[in-house]
Amino acid sequence: MGDIFFFVEVLVAGLLSGVMYALVALGFVLIYKASSVFNFAQGAMVFLAVLSFVGFMELGLPFWAALPVTIGMMVLVGMATERFVLRPLVSQTEETLLMATIGLAFVIEGLAQFLWGVDVRNLDLGIHDEPIGWVMDTTGMLISQLDIMAGVVAGIMVTALALLFSRTKVGRGLRAVADDHTAALSIGIPLKHIWMLVWATAGVVALVAGMLWGARSGVQFALVWVALKALPVLIIGGFTSVPGVIVAGLLVGASEKVVEVYFGPYFGGGVEVWFPYILAVLFLLIRPEGLFGEKIIRRV
């Protein structure tokens, strides 16, 4: 009986960490959905966002003032990226754009440390990260307030963004731009405004993800690597699907933890580092565009 409880514990822990992965992956999906660019610099942006947030608070701004200031800064970073990096490369190949975003990642990492220094900082969100008593007593599961908050925030963001893309005029414009931006331009969709909006939203998503990860791991350089954990989620969910990100995140998180705990010890552990990626490859072999991604149509 105790074994079943332990399995449920591991499963729940996996689902909760999957939510955290999904939050990071959401930023990728946003930018890809609206500009067909795979923004490898998303991890660096998460780092810059939360580091700036903590930095502004250290400079004296209170929590609720630092929030919009940081969002404003991320919007500026996004706009600068769009103007100086993406627009000149607008007709280049996928590889070139990928490389440009990797170069951008270096720029943003260097910028973050240049502006705010290398000290490790702590982020206290005021939300307890210890198991909630009555939940643990009744069900034996370890869930903290921060976990619930993460889940709620992720749910809200995913729903809002999914609705934005499918129901609103702005969302239609975003999808049109991603499909073919010259055609979108020709029918009068304001490209610059659309891209500004996308990068602003991606900045907000990066900040939220950064705050939650930073509360758990401290605000330090390794945060840029949360992006590597989000990539399998992106593949399994599909690069263009917002709800797919959540489903894939839960799947990756849960399977990763269960495999690590139950099968890992046979290999000496540490299988978490490659298991999500191999899982993603297996998924791709069955569905090359991910679970919810748009089917890739190629004309020969």
Place this chain on the structure above:
Amino acid sequence: MLIHKVLRRVLPGVAAAGALLASAIVPTSTLAQQPEQYFPVASMRVGPYNAMGTGIFGGVIDYLNYVNIKHGGVNGVKLVYEECETEYNAARNVECYQRLLTGPNGQKMLVWDPYGTPLAYAVIGRVAADNVVLAQAGYGRTDAADGRVWPWVFGATANYWSQIGMKLNFIAQQEGGIEKMKGKTVVHLHIDTAYGREPLPAMREIAKNWGFRLVEIPIAPPGLEQQSQWLQIRKEKADWVTFWGAGAGMSGTALTTAARVGFPRNKIIFVTFGGAEEDMIAGGAAAKDTHVVAMVLPGKEWPLIADIEKVLYKDNPGKGNMQNPNRVGTIYYNRGVIAAANYIQAMKNAQRIHNKVGKPINGAEFRDGYEAIDWRSAETRKEYGIDGMIPPYRLTCRDHEGAGTFHMMQWDGAKFQIVTKDWMAAPDPKFIRKLIEDSAEKYAKENNIKLRDCPE
């Protein structure tokens, strides 16, 4: 469009110019009025360990500058240094080693201390031929503590096997004695690399001898997610966890996750490489009561640290290397200062032994001086202003480790408190020493190295 054309031409030219400029690192021998001694600094200011790197190498640089300003150098020999960024990357480290081998004043470097085990390994094969001392200050190749096999490699103050011995000793004391350890469970939670697995051979032996259960749980880097590991720790009903991580992210995550599964923080013991204020800060409120091992004690009250702060930050502002002056006196900073203090004592010893007081020395002379490092006398320690910061020890021909003792600290939420009364060693230091010498002798046999003849 003109700018496009111009840039198109400029970019390849820049690359070519870079190659030419890199060749301008050919040393020019300048006629210095004052004799100089050149030291390289292999720092890491970007990358995942930049918090550690800026602290340690800031300490080293500050001490060198302090000696110059306060004492006019070592017996009149001015200290100069050159920095090179390794980014904690073995290949960059090799390039830095080659680049800094000869300093701007034409002298060859005396010592290399890159503060990373893989980086030390990358150059360990060259140091003997290059006459450079590899000063692994508390990390690196553990069996190099046997000076008969590696005359040029040192590991003061202590190595990882002594450290794990001391941790287990502390645990045994907390439990009420070695007999009480029977049936207890100790988990070694470590980063899944060679460094993380380093203490396991010693741990397994001690577990067999004492009768406690050892569970080994690895964390895949970067370790920002440790839910499954800590759930396993809870399932195993661990009594103690020895945490061997790397990077503030892994440390912070470990502490918050431990809080989340309800594992008491005071039963977790951190390692020196990833055990400093930065790691505790990353864990936030969850870090309170965590135990951390200290090879060098933190604090600003020590006479030397206080004086450095006065001379470099208050009297001559701008001379100090730390971007954030509040980091003076933190663990990494103090470790850097002590590492540099070893260089200076080695220099003084070398000048004295080889009758070159007031003159620059070469690599072989420095090596003799380093091997003669002796901190046993309280007078010497007080002279340098570090009495109490380090244990009393000395290096010999055979023993390149020296002390093998540590203090245990506990984080109180704002700073570290020292909880051990005196420097503590492994329960059976001779046993650890035997493991080291066996491993070193095996290596010597495999590689046809003749053991040095050392007086006992």
Place this chain on the structure above:
Amino acid sequence: MFYREAGQFRTSYAQDTQLLPLRQDRVGMLVVLIAAVLIPFFANDYWLGAILIPWLILSLVALGQNILMGYAGQLSLGSAGFMAVGAFACYNFMLRIDGIPFVVAVVLSGVCAALVGIVFGLPSLRIRGLYLAVATLASQFFIVWALDKFGWFKNYDPSGVITAQPIVMFGHNFASPGEKYWVVLVIVVVLALLAKNMARGSVGRGWMAVRDMDVAAEVMGLSLLRTKLQAFAISSFYCGVGGALFAFAYLQTVEPSAFTIELSFRILFMVIIGGLGTIMGSFLGAGFILLMPIFLNVLVHSLFGKSVDATVASSLEQLVFGIMIILFLIYEPLGLARIWQLTKERLRLWPFRH
């Protein structure tokens, strides 16, 4: 005026299809090769050991990556993983087979890497583009984990970081940087020549057909399975040989943490900035990516010296490096090889403008 083909007649098919049709090119290449062989007599240890040797080795790996990405069009991020296979295979061959010549061990380790490459190249038959790139990351992480985890690869060494054996061939120990440089030079030149000829021949044409439009290539009768896996195999062979040389002739240690994803990214940069689909581009790109951080480090030190905080300086270097990459991609997306090509074309017309 000097660089033109007037007066050079080709009277046989062999002459027409030779690698360097212009006499000036042949003379130039000869000069370069002679200079390359004579360099150890003039260069100091720093240049040999820290600049030239890694440049040659990384050019070789970039060549492998170029074959896969530039010629065959398969986006791959796993080159460092295959390098690791090569390095460990070479260590194990030299350890377990007594007296094996170094070159033979290197070739065999390349073959091992090629076999691993085929296994991890199988997904390319179904996945393409960006998805394939992320899938190849799976190979990177898995290979490095496996090499680290299973002690057999490291001969159960307790320290976990193995020192590479010395390079011994024909009874001679190639110990000094100059001698290591010659070994690396010979291997790289031979393999580069091989790559150039493969690219020019039907093998290369098959790859380029797959890159441009693989469905059309299949319709024409090209076996996608064979071509794609061949590309992966050959590319991994080059990466494996490069990895063995990286461990034995440069780092002198064999350990998994030297072959991280950062190295894979660097190789990717080398290929893109050097020029996708060119042999020359691999060499140029490797030189640029290798030298640029050192150049920035030296520049910042000489410009600002000790007056700027070193941490700020290091962050600045990283920033500038990223900016240079982006500028390169914007202003010359076809890379340094294209710049070289344009230079040659202008030389053909010189001193006239057009």
